[in-house]
Amino acid sequence: MIHYFIGNLGHFFVITSFVAALVAFFSYFKATVTQDIDKKNGWLLNGRISFYVHALAVLGIVVTLFIIIKNHYFEYHYAYSHSDKKLPAHYLISTFWNGQEGSFLLWMFWHAVLGIVIILTNKFWEGPVMTVFSVVQAFLTSMILGVVLPGLELKIGSSPFILLRDAMPDPIFTVQPDFIPQDGAGLNPLLQNYWMVIHPPTLFLGFAATLVPFSFCMAGLWLKRYREWVRPALPWSLFAGAILGLGILMGGYWAYETLNFGGYWNWDPVENAVYVPWLILIASIHTMITYKNSETALKASIILVISVFILILYSTFLTRSGVLGDASVHSFTDLGLSGQLLLYLLFFLVAAIALAIIRWREIPTSKTEISTYSREFWIFIGATVLCLMGFQVLVPTSFPAWNQLVESFGGISNIALPGDQVEYFSKFQIWFAIAIGLLSAIGQFFWWKKIDRKELVNQLFGPFVLAMLGAVIIINIARVYNFGYVLLLFAGLFTVISNGKILYSIIKSSPALSGGSVAHIGVGLMLVGILFSSGYSKVVSLNNTGMLISRQLSEEFNRENLLLFVHEPRDMAGYQIEYIGERIEPRYKSGFVKKSDVEYTDDPYTVVAKRDITFKNRQLYKAGERFEINPENTFYEIEFRKNGKVVFVQYPRLQVNPRFGNMASPDINRKATLDLYTHISAPMTEEAKEDWSEPEEMTLKRTAQFFANDYVATVESLTRIYELAGQKIDSSFVAIKAEILVRGEKQEYVTEPILIIGTQSRGGIIPGVIPELGLKISLMNVHPQTDELTLNIYSRQKDWVVIKALEKPFVNILWIGTLVLMAGFSIAMVRRFREFKLMKAKGQE
Amino acid sequence: MKKSHIFIIVIIAVAVAIIVSSTNDASTYVTFTEAYQMASSGKSKSIHVVGDLKKDASGKVIGIEAGADKVSFSFVMVDEGGKEQKVYYNQPMPQDFIRSEKVVVIGGYKGEDFYAEKILLKCPSKYQEQTLNAGV
Numbered sequence: 001m002i003h004y005f006i007g008n009l010g011h012f013f014v015i016t017s018f019v020a021a022l023v024a025f026f027s028y029f030k031a032t033v034t035q036d037i038d039k040k041n042g043w044l045l046n047g048r049i050s051f052y053v054h055a056l057a058v059l060g061i062v063v064t065l066f067i068i069i070k071n072h073y074f075e076y077h078y079a080y081s082h083s084d085k086k087l088p089a090h091y092l093i094s095t096f097w098n099g100q101e102g103s104f105l106l107w108m109f110w111h112a113v114l115g116i117v118i119i120l121t122n123k124f125w126e127g128p129v130m131t132v133f134s135v136v137q138a139f140l141t142s143m144i145l146g147v148v149l150p151g152l153e154l155k156i157g158s159s160p161f162i163l164l165r166d167a168m169p170d171p172i173f174t175v176q177p178d179f180i181p182q183d184g185a186g187l188n189p190l191l192q193n194y195w196m197v198i199h200p201p202t203l204f205l206g207f208a209a210t211l212v213p214f215s216f217c218m219a220g221l222w223l224k225r226y227r228e229w230v231r232p233a234l235p236w237s238l239f240a241g242a243i244l245g246l247g248i249l250m251g252g253y254w255a256y257e258t259l260n261f262g263g264y265w266n267w268d269p270v271e272n273a274v275y276v277p278w279l280i281l282i283a284s285i286h287t288m289i290t291y292k293n294s295e296t297a298l299k300a301s302i303i304l305v306i307s308v309f310i311l312i313l314y315s316t317f318l319t320r321s322g323v324l325g326d327a328s329v330h331s332f333t334d335l336g337l338s339g340q341l342l343l344y345l346l347f348f349l350v351a352a353i354a355l356a357i358i359r360w361r362e363i364p365t366s367k368t369e370i371s372t373y374s375r376e377f378w379i380f381i382g383a384t385v386l387c388l389m390g391f392q393v394l395v396p397t398s399f400p401a402w403n404q405l406v407e408s409f410g411g412i413s414n415i416a417l418p419g420d421q422v423e424y425f426s427k428f429q430i431w432f433a434i435a436i437g438l439l440s441a442i443g444q445f446f447w448w449k450k451i452d453r454k455e456l457v458n459q460l461f462g463p464f465v466l467a468m469l470g471a472v473i474i475i476n477i478a479r480v481y482n483f484g485y486v487l488l489l490f491a492g493l494f495t496v497i498s499n500g501k502i503l504y505s506i507i508k509s510s511p512a513l514s515g516g517s518v519a520h521i522g523v524g525l526m527l528v529g530i531l532f533s534s535g536y537s538k539v540v541s542l543n544n545t546g547m548l549i550s551r552q553l554s555e556e557f558n559r560e561n562l563l564l565f566v567h568e569p570r571d572m573a574g575y576q577i578e579y580i581g582e583r584i585e586p587r588y589k590s591g592f593v594k595k596s597d598v599e600y601t602d603d604p605y606t607v608v609a610k611r612d613i614t615f616k617n618r619q620l621y622k623a624g625e626r627f628e629i630n631p632e633n634t635f636y637e638i639e640f641r642k643n644g645k646v647v648f649v650q651y652p653r654l655q656v657n658p659r660f661g662n663m664a665s666p667d668i669n670r671k672a673t674l675d676l677y678t679h680i681s682a683p684m685t686e687e688a689k690e691d692w693s694e695p696e697e698m699t700l701k702r703t704a705q706f707f708a709n710d711y712v713a714t715v716e717s718l719t720r721i722y723e724l725a726g727q728k729i730d731s732s733f734v735a736i737k738a739e740i741l742v743r744g745e746k747q748e749y750v751t752e753p754i755l756i757i758g759t760q761s762r763g764g765i766i767p768g769v770i771p772e773l774g775l776k777i778s779l780m781n782v783h784p785q786t787d788e789l790t791l792n793i794y795s796r797q798k799d800w801v802v803i804k805a806l807e808k809p810f811v812n813i814l815w816i817g818t819l820v821l822m823a824g825f826s827i828a829m830v831r832r833f834r835e836f837k838l839m840k841a842k843g844q845e
Numbered sequence: 846m847k848k849s850h851i852f853i854i855v856i857i858a859v860a861v862a863i864i865v866s867s868t869n870d871a872s873t874y875v876t877f878t879e880a881y882q883m884a885s886s887g888k889s890k891s892i893h894v895v896g897d898l899k900k901d902a903s904g905k906v907i908g909i910e911a912g913a914d915k916v917s918f919s920f921v922m923v924d925e926g927g928k929e930q931k932v933y934y935n936q937p938m939p940q941d942f943i944r945s946e947k948v949v950v951i952g953g954y955k956g957e958d959f960y961a962e963k964i965l966l967k968c969p970s971k972y973q974e975q976t977l978n979a980g981v
Contacts, residue, residue: 392863392867395864399871403874414874416873416874418870418872418891419892419951419962420891420962428866
C-alpha cells in the first residue's frame with residue numbers, strides 16, 4: 001500500500017516553508033524601512049513569527065523525509081534511489097544527504113538554525129540581517145519545491161517527496177500503478193563510512209555560516225552603518241572559517257582512508273569549489289581584524305565578505321548544475337535546476353554589487369599612506385596572497401563554465417583542465433604556500449609590536465636561524481633537494497618557530513589574545529605535514545624479485561607492486577610481510593573471519609560458521625551459528641613481522657559491487673612519524689581461483705596419512721549427516737561428510753568434502769576447498785567392507801594478491817596542524833564573543 | 846605615484862599572469878582525428894576526447910576487452926565526429942563504466958593507439974536506476 005499521507009505532509013511542509021520565508025522577508029524588510037517605532041516592532045514580530053514557522057516547516061521536511069527513509073517506503077523515489085533495507089541506522093542518516101534535494105535541505109536546515117541564533121542574540125541588526133536570511137531561504141526552498149507552473153510548463157525545484165512512479169517511467173507502473181519495489185537500490189558503499197555521516201553536515205554548516213557575515217555586510221551597507229557591521233560579523237567569519245576548514249579536512253581524511261589514489265587532496269573541481277571560498281574567507285577575516293584595529297581596509301573587507309558568499313553560490317552552481325559533467329569525477333546529476341541555480345547566483349551577485357556601488361563613495365577610507373613597517377601593510381599583503389592563491393585555482397576550475405558561456409553566445413570554446421591536475425595545481429600553489437608561510441612568520445611580529453627595521457631583524461633572527469637549522473637537518477636526512485620543497489619546509493618551520501616565540505611571550509600576560517599565534521602555528525604545521533606526506537611520500541612495495549607480475553601491465557606497475565602468495569614471505573619497508581588469506585567482516589561484530597570458515601547460504605548476507613570462529617583470542621561465533629556479513633567487502637590479511645615477531649597486521653579492503661564497481665580501500669598503519677599505506681592493486685580473479693589441475697585419484701585406508709599437493713593430511717572422521725546448509729536432507733539420499741585435516745606450513749586446515757548418494761536418483765559431490773593452500777579435495781566413494789575411501793585431489797596456484805604500499809612520513813603533522821588551527825580559531829572566537837557580550841550589555845547591538 | 850597604486854598594478858599583473866598561464870597549460874576537448882594530428886605533429890600534451898561507448902543494435906556495449914589480470918582494459922569509443930577508436934586504460938574498469946551515457950578520456954596517442962590516463966564518466970543519472978530491478 002502506498003503511504004500517500006507522509007509524502008503529502010512533506011510537500012505541505014515544503015510549501016509552508018517557502019511561503020513563510022517570503023512572508024518573513026517582506027515583514028523584516030518593512031520592519032527595517034519603517035521609522036515609526038510601534039509599526040516597526042509589529043513588523044519585527046511578524047517577521048520573527050514567520051521565520052519560526054519557516055524553521056519549524058524545515059524541521060518538518062527533515063523529519064518527514066527521514067520517516068520515509070527509516071521506514072523503507074520505497075514507493076518514494078528518494079528512499080528507493082538512495083537506501084535499502086540492509087543499511088544500518090547510522091548510514092540511513094547519510095542517505096539523507098546522498099541526493100541533491102537532501103543536501104539542499106541540510107543547507108536550509110543550518111540556515112534556519114543560524115537564523116534563530118541571530119534572532120535571539122541581536123536586537124539592532126535583526127531586521128536587516130534577517131531580511132537577507134529570509135530571501136536566501138526563499139531561494140533555497142524553491143530548489144526543493146517541485147511545483148510545475150501551470151500553463152508555462154516551468155518546473156520549479158525538485159521535490160524529495162516525489163513518488164517513484166512519477167520519477168521513473170518504468171513500464172511496470174502502467175500495468176500496476178501501486179507497485180512498490182521490495183528493496184531499494186542502495187547507498188554507494190563508498191559513502192558507507194563514518195566520515196560520510198559527519199563530513200557533509202560539517203561542510204554545510206560552514207557553507208551556511210558564511211551567510212551571516214554577508215548578511216551583516218549587506219545590512220551595514222543598506223543602513224549606512226559602514227563601520228558597525230564588522231564587529232558582529234567577525235566572530236561569525238571566524239566560526240565559518242573554522243567549520244568550513246574542518247569540513248574540508250574531514251573530506252580529505254575520508255579520501256585518504258577510503259580511496260586509493262594515495263592522498264587526501266586531488267584538486268578535483270568539486271574540491272576546488274570549496275577550497276577557493278575558504279581561502280577568500282580567511283583573507284576576509286584578516287582584513288576585518290585589521291579594520292577593527294586600525295580603521296583601514298574597510299572597503300577590502302566589504303569586497304571580500306561579498307566575494308566569499310558569491311563564491312559559495314558559484315561553487316554550488318558549478319557542482320550542481322551539471323556544468324562540470326565533463327570535467328569532474330564527481331559527476332553530478334542535472335536535476336533541471338541549472339536555470340534556477342544561475343538565477344540564485346546572479347540575483348545575489350547583482351544585488352550585492354549594486355548595493356556596494358551605490359554606497360561606495362560614502363564608505364569611509366583612511367587617507368594616510370600605509371607604512372611598510374606597519375602591521376596593516378603586511379596583513380594586507382597576506383590577504384592579497386590568499387586571494388591570488390584562490391584565484392589561481394578558480395580560473396582553471398571555471399573552464400567548463402567558460403566553455404558553456406561562450407557556446408551560449410554562439411562561439412566555440414573547448415578548453416579543459418590539464419590532464420594531471422595534482423601536478424598542475426601543486427606547481428603553482430606551492431609558491432603561494434611558501435609566501436603564506438613567510439608572511440605569517442613575519443606578520444605576527446608586526447602585529448604585536450610597532451617595530452622598526454632594526455627591532456624586526458633582532459626579533460626574527462632567532463627563529464630564522466632555528467628554522468634554517470631545522471630545514472638543513474631535515475633535508476640532509478630525507479634527501480629531498482627540490483628547490484620549492486626546501487623553501488616550503490623552511491617557510492613552514494619559520495612560521496611555527498616565530499609564532500611559537502610570540503605565543504610564549506603572550507601566553508602568560510594575555511592568553512585570550514593567543515588565538516592568532518596558535519592558528520598560525522597550525523598553518524605552519526599543516527604546510528610541513530602536507531610537504532612531507534606528499535612531497536616525501538615514496539613507494540615501498542618495490543618488486544625486487546626480478547620477475548614480472550604480468551607482461552600485459554606497464555613497466556611502472558611491475559616495478560611498484562608486489563605479488564604475494566599465501567604464506568610466502570617477502571621483504572618490504574624493513575618488515576617481513578606475509579599474506580595470510582582472504583577475510584570477510586561480520587556486520588554486527590568487529591573482527592575478521594576466514595572465508596573458508598563459513599558456509600554461504602542462498603542469502604548473500606547470511607553465512608553459517610563451519611567451526612568455532614575466534615579473532616584475536618576472542619570467540620566471535622560458535623560452530624553452526626548463523627551470522628550476517630557484508631558480502632561486497634573482502635579483506636586481505638597481511639602480517640608484518642620484525643625478527644620473527646608479528647608487529648602489526650593490515651587488512652586492506654576490496655569492495656566488489658555490481659552497481660557501483662570495484663573499489664580498493666587502503667589499510668593504514670599509523671605511527672607517530674610514518675604512515676604505511678597499503679592497498680590492493682590486483683586481486684586474484686575468479687578465473688584463476690577456478691583454474692584447477694586434473695584430479696589425482698587415490699584410494700586409501702581410512703586411518704592412513706596421505707599427501708595432498710605435498711601437504712601431509714589425514715582423514716579425521718567420516719560421519720553421516722542429515723542436514724545440509726541448514727536444510728534437512730531427503731530420506732532418499734545418504735550424505736557422508738569426511739573431516740580432513742591438512743597440515744600447512746603455518747597452521748592446520750580442516751576441510752569437509754561431502755558425498756551424497758542417491759537411492760533413487762543421482763546424488764552429488766560437494767568438494768572441500770582450502771584456498772590458502774590451493775587445494776581441493778572431493779570425497780568420491782567410501783568402501784565400508786575394506787575400511788577404505790576414494791578421494792580426488794585437485795591443486796591450483798595458491799591464493800595470491802598484488803599490493804602497492806607507500807610510506808607517508810609525518811602525515812600526523814598535517815592532522816595535528818589542523819587541530820591546532822581549529823584551536824586558534826576557537827580562542828579567537830571566544831575572545832570576540834566576550835567582546836560581543838560587552839557590546840550587548842551596553843545596548844549597542 | 847602612491848604605494849597603493851604600485852600595489853594594485855602588481856596584483857593586476859599577477860592576476861593576468863595567472864590567467865595567461867592557465868590558458869597556456871589548459872588541455873582541450875578535441876576529436877580523435879584532431880588528437881591524432883596533434884600527436885603526429887609532435888604535440889604531446891594530454892587532451893580530452895568526449896564520446897560514447899560503442900553499442901550494438903540492441904544498445905548493448907560492445908568492444909570491451911579485459912587485460913590479462915583484469916587490472917587493465919580496453920574499449921571502443923565513438924567520438925562526437927563518429928570516429929571509432931580503441932582506447933587502452935592501464936587501470937581496472939571504473940565504477941558505472943558500462944552504464945555511462947558519455948565518456949571523457951584524457952590522454953593521448955602513442956602510435957596508432959590511444960592511451961587514457963584518466964576516464965571521466967557522465968552517467969544518465971548517477972546513483973539512480975533508469976529501470977527498476979523489480980523484486981516482485
